[in-house]
Amino acid sequence: MHQNLVGQSSAFLETLERVSQVAPLSKPVLIIGERGTGKELTVDRLHFLSPRWENVLVKLNCAALPENLLETELFGYEPGAFTGAGKRHAGRFERANGGTLFLDEIASMSLRLQEKLLRVVEYGEFERVGGDTALSVDVRVVGAANVDLPAMAERGEFRADLLDRLSFDVITLPPLRYRKSDIPLLAEQFALGMTRELKRDYFAGFSESALAQMQAYGWPGNVRELKNVVERAVYRAAADEQIVEFEFNPFDSPWRPGEKDSAASDVQSSEAVSEGPTERTPLDELPHDFKAHIREYEQNLLRRALEQNRFNQRRTAQMLGLSYHQLRGYLKKYRFTGKQKPPQEAGAGSG
Known part of the structure; x- marks a missing residue:
């Protein structure tokens, strides 16, 4: 296995014990868990602790293929079954004979294919696409999902009889x-x-x-997200620098495009088109140039925070409720480096 399951919490150890108990059997198993909780690693452990460990472990993501391709990948096809089918193709069930077949994202499978899957799980028999000969296989099926399958079955979105067959045991992985x-x-x-x-x-x-x-942190992406966050922090830090903070959202940026930015651009474009020689009514109680006022306020706030923290950027970012990289973005925006006052942007006094 390319990775190991790591942990010592009671929830994690109880899950490993469940896997060890059911691994020696040839019964179907469902692995349920949020994204990034380690469903594929759990299947690896389930297979390699079973008597089938010397045989093949075949994996297929059911959500990655449209229905017709998923059907031929699962069950194979005979020559002439469809345009371009020049020779016989062995499906995943044939290739997994004697071993384990892992079907990830099984909830995305159509009801029609679920019916064909039910026959294989129940009787160990299927027919290739375009064929009429029943083939027998000895395959342990392990399904995985990150959704509530019983609720889907109640709504008629997942076959209840297939759910019954697959759920000899259900291993639900604890979130991080x-x-x-x-x-x-x-x-x-x-x-x-x-x-x-x-x-x-x-x-x-x-x-x-x-x-x-x-x-x-709540870790909505679980172990996979933790891996990304930690590896990103390590590669951005100097070789001898201790990790002191994390960037949890790599998309977080003062220049991140979004609906608000698009709407603002549309408004600015409309204003540019409709601008004319109309007179402005002076409003002494409000700034005459909103954007310039905001720029000046941000620059003053940055300068004061930096001075209070002796120009330590990480402490400054923490004081302002920003990530380190957000602060760096604002300093770059105002071309502010060192200990000098931030220069005024060109055209700061114009709208």
């Missing part, structure tokens, strides 16, 4: 937010892996504040 004690272990593993990839001599470690940030 319920595995708090596992977060430092996983983070260190990912950090060391990234350190080796960067060909650095050692990893300087995490600060107490960094560990606290990881424990406080």
